[in-house]
Amino acid sequence: MKMIHSKFFIVIALLIPLNNYAQNIVTTDDLQTLVGEWTGSLTYMDYSTNNPYTMPANVIVQKGKKNNQFILNINYPKEANANSKDKIKLSKDGKQLNNHEINSKVELPNGSIQITTQYSGKDNGKKALIKNIYIIGTSEFIIRKEVKFENSTDWLVRNEYTFSR
Numbered sequence: 268m269k270m271i272h273s274k275f276f277i278v279i280a281l282l283i284p285l286n287n288y289a290q291n292i293v294t295t296d297d298l299q300t301l302v303g304e305w306t307g308s309l310t311y312m313d314y315s316t317n318n319p320y321t322m323p324a325n326v327i328v329q330k331g332k333k334n335n336q337f338i339l340n341i342n343y344p345k346e347a348n349a350n351s352k353d354k355i356k357l358s359k360d361g362k363q364l365n366n367h368e369i370n371s372k373v374e375l376p377n378g379s380i381q382i383t384t385q386y387s388g389k390d391n392g393k394k395a396l397i398k399n400i401y402i403i404g405t406s407e408f409i410i411r412k413e414v415k416f417e418n419s420t421d422w423l424v425r426n427e428y429t430f431s432r
Contacts, residue, residue, distance in 0.1 A: 301403060390414045
């Protein structure tokens with residue numbers, strides 16, 4: 268009987284990490300609700316003034332040529348020269364978003380999901396840890412970039428798109 272209990276606990280101990288790991292896998296179904304038109308704003312930290320600046324922004328999200336890509340056509344109603352295209356690309360194994368490893372995928376109380384990636388890079392010419400947070404729901408879509416500069420303990424919100432429909 269003691270042998271059966273120890274085998275049972277070994278199996279459970281092995282399954283727990285696999286379950287937590289699987290939670291960080293994102294599927295195209297998780298991103299499908301992005302398709303359509305969204306209205307909102309972009310707020311970014313203006314490093315020249317050290318103050319946040321907010322401007323209207325809208326986005327039309329379409330499926331890309333490949334099943335794992337979503338095209339973002341970003342429109343700035345008051346600054347048309349800033350209009351741009353971007354994309355969200357999911358790796359085939361669901362472990363990376365825009366070529367950055369997915370650190371977490373969490374379902375929020377309102378039914379939206381929050382996907383976080385984190386990587387080393389540069390911001391404003393300085394080495395930094397960069398975190399991209401995507402909140403995706405049927406009526407909300409947020410893309411937030413947070414930066415923690417080398418030798419700092421504080422995260423700074425570099426920019427945030429907040430869309431709704």
